Amino acid sequence: SIDGDRLWDSLMEMAKIGKTAKDGVCRLALTDLDRESRDLFIDWCKAEGCSIRIDKMGNIFARREGRNPDLPPVVMGSHLDSQPTGGKYDGVYGVLSGLEVIRTLNEAKYETEAPLEVVCWTNEEGSRFAPAMVASGVFAKVFDLEYGHSRADVDGKTMGEELERIGYMGPDEATIDAHPMGAYFEAHIEQGPILEDEGKDIGIVTDAQGQRWYEIKFTGVEAHAGPTPMKTRKDALLGAARVVDLVNKIGLDRSPLACATVGMMQIHPNSRNVIPGEVFFTVDFRHPDDAVLADMDKALREGVEKIAKEIGLQTELEQIFYYAPVPFDKSCVDAVRMGAELGGFSAREIVSGAGHDACYLAQVCPTAMIFIPCVDGISHNEIEEVHKHWSDAGGQVLLHAVLAKADE
Amino acid sequence: SIDGDRLWDSLMEMAKIGKTAKDGVCRLALTDLDRESRDLFIDWCKAEGCSIRIDKMGNIFARREGRNPDLPPVVMGSHLDSQPTGGKYDGVYGVLSGLEVIRTLNEAKYETEAPLEVVCWTNEEGSRFAPAMVASGVFAKVFDLEYGHSRADVDGKTMGEELERIGYMGPDEATIDAHPMGAYFEAHIEQGPILEDEGKDIGIVTDAQGQRWYEIKFTGVEAHAGPTPMKTRKDALLGAARVVDLVNKIGLDRSPLACATVGMMQIHPNSRNVIPGEVFFTVDFRHPDDAVLADMDKALREGVEKIAKEIGLQTELEQIFYYAPVPFDKSCVDAVRMGAELGGFSAREIVSGAGHDACYLAQVCPTAMIFIPCVDGISHNEIEEVHKHWSDAGGQVLLHAVLAKADE
Numbered sequence A, B: 001s002i003d004g005d006r007l008w009d010s011l012m013e014m015a016k017i018g019k020t021a022k023d024g025v026c027r028l029a030l031t032d033l034d035r036e037s038r039d040l041f042i043d044w045c046k047a048e049g050c051s052i053r054i055d056k057m058g059n060i061f062a063r064r065e066g067r068n069p070d071l072p073p074v075v076m077g078s079h080l081d082s083q084p085t086g087g088k089y090d091g092v093y094g095v096l097s098g099l100e101v102i103r104t105l106n107e108a109k110y111e112t113e114a115p116l117e118v119v120c121w122t123n124e125e126g127s128r129f130a131p132a133m134v135a136s137g138v139f140a141k142v143f144d145l146e147y148g149h150s151r152a153d154v155d156g157k158t159m160g161e162e163l164e165r166i167g168y169m170g171p172d173e174a175t176i177d178a179h180p181m182g183a184y185f186e187a188h189i190e191q192g193p194i195l196e197d198e199g200k201d202i203g204i205v206t207d208a209q210g211q212r213w214y215e216i217k218f219t220g221v222e223a224h225a226g227p228t229p230m231k232t233r234k235d236a237l238l239g240a241a242r243v244v245d246l247v248n249k250i251g252l253d254r255s256p257l258a259c260a261t262v263g264m265m266q267i268h269p270n271s272r273n274v275i276p277g278e279v280f281f282t283v284d285f286r287h288p289d290d291a292v293l294a295d296m297d298k299a300l301r302e303g304v305e306k307i308a309k310e311i312g313l314q315t316e317l318e319q320i321f322y323y324a325p326v327p328f329d330k331s332c333v334d335a336v337r338m339g340a341e342l343g344g345f346s347a348r349e350i351v352s353g354a355g356h357d358a359c360y361l362a363q364v365c366p367t368a369m370i371f372i373p374c375v376d377g378i379s380h381n382e383i384e385e386v387h388k389h390w391s392d393a394g395g396q397v398l399l400h401a402v403l404a405k406a407d408e
């Protein structure tokens, strides 16, 4: 059995790095705080006798050898970066429950057949650098290395520069070809309300929703808010506002499965008495059915064109991120199900609404995920919370699932 | 006659300070660039033999003595600060046409009965520090000095601190009681399309529209854009977007005289895959009829409440700025009309859509304004433009109007 107290203590220790006033975490990818959390993770892994490998995307792999050096490792993990208003568990839970599995096996002096690894992927959140999961995407050969390094934040700093700056541009190739894996398991908080609502401790994740992310720029004419008649205005913010309402309608019309969000908006010149001349904003669409996602795409493009025409705006619209719905590997999903049964936990199958590094890994190696509930389904919020017995349960299921695969 | 070339050259010289890539001006109030423009103005005034007086709001008065030292001065002026995407004429034209009147009289060795002054008011634009015209407001006793000094920009820097920092916190009391005025004339670009559309060179400004400015904050719940069902969301940006549309409708319904604008919006946490939990935005209402303005206020408050209720948002709504429509002084308006006739310029009466320092001065001394057209009615935009013969005309009318009052 894993040591739930030890796992919890490590979660609380990690949460000190980037702690916010409201007891959340702000630890954006490749900042100094991200470096601190990486350093701490590596210290903990070294204390368990693991060897460390860092690749050119800053992904960190901590390895515990197995009996059979010819077998590819069974890998556990997730990410340590957070949203600007993030919580203590999103990502961190998957990394530290992996570490807890290794601590447990060390204590029990239990040797697995295949080697085990814990991985920490770079910039999963997609907040400082878009898109999300860019480093696991490079690793899974969805993006090339140059694309990964060139992603820039709002100040124009690139991931490549920032990896160098914080000292996490590793020497190893960042691709699965250079580092084959036998299986990948990611434990994570659900980030939605279903498990808690139904009183389940474990989600056996069978699939992940598909996603499409967009960037839209409207250009109108900035002019004085006083003497410029309403009828002659080309107000870029009015256009963006109508798209926000449209995006919401696109999601609602396809509820309960669809999600549709405008999360980011930048207004220019953003002055009280100036009609906004330029607005940049983003759209995030999700659905488990690729055909519905395509239909949402169509509704967005048609709606944006219509709104721009009404107001007389110029439009740039780009889909910057897409992946189809992801089915996870049957034998890995079965290992999770078996782990929940062995542990005697209440469980149900579930589809992930969030993107995870596991979604890219699933394209190149047998992959599954374990969800635990979070209070009120809330994450990407400083008040994100988890009951300790959920944390215990997820760690235990991870241990069972990993052993099933590593000793197969 | 004024020297139109000299006035134009001074406008172009001043426009070098804070010049933008698109040939506009970004010279926010109390920045280092604002200091540079003030220094240049003072140099030019001293070269004309003027004495300089600076008050506790950083307002600068340059004085040319008259024959009768007991008479209060006839004052001309406007402001040197700009919007983030500002032009070369908004404000600057009123200051430098005042200086041109003094240069002309000096050249002609013409002595007026009353003293003449050119004034440059601090932070007219209301962009870096809200509200607009705060320093002329203090001077006209609409606000007290403490209020003026405490206005803060988005970084929390106050006008008081910034006046000290750039060396323009003067020793003199910033009120008309300490510095009575015989009359105030402000020449300005129209910032709207009427004069150009009708082929007039001069606008005889009889009134200014009333204004109401608001700050609104919506608070919802930030949550993950993926697994948070549409129906459980409390999306603060959705609420703000609906208010943007409502504000536009409030303006359109009362067209052509009403104006209604959302110019500024800040989204929190402003991350692509997070449902916005908090949005702050501003509303700017204008109308020449105070009763209609009150009716717009009512429509806004009711609409905001309804929208917040629909989505489940908490609301803070504050009216931070109000003034009733302003009628200008009949005898000063007549002096402008007479000036336009003397100069042989085509002219019409007009209501100002923009707020001006003259609107506050009108409450405490006889005041009028002279408008010249600007190309396509566009201002608060880097492409703001003026034809030179309009600039010549405005300066000439100002000279006539001021002489009529100073030698009355």
Ligand SMILES: NC(=O)NCCC(=O)O
Binding pocket: A090, A124, A125, A126, A132, A133, A191, A353, A354, A355, A356, B224, B225, B226, B273
């Ligand atoms: N798990 C998670 O928060 N991932 C970020 C990417 C996404 O928005 O789905």
Ligand SMILES: NC(=O)NCCC(=O)O
Binding pocket: A224, A225, A226, A273, B090, B124, B125, B126, B132, B133, B191, B353, B354, B355, B356
């Ligand atoms: N003239 C001018 O642009 N004034 C700024 C205040 C306003 O918005 O009316």
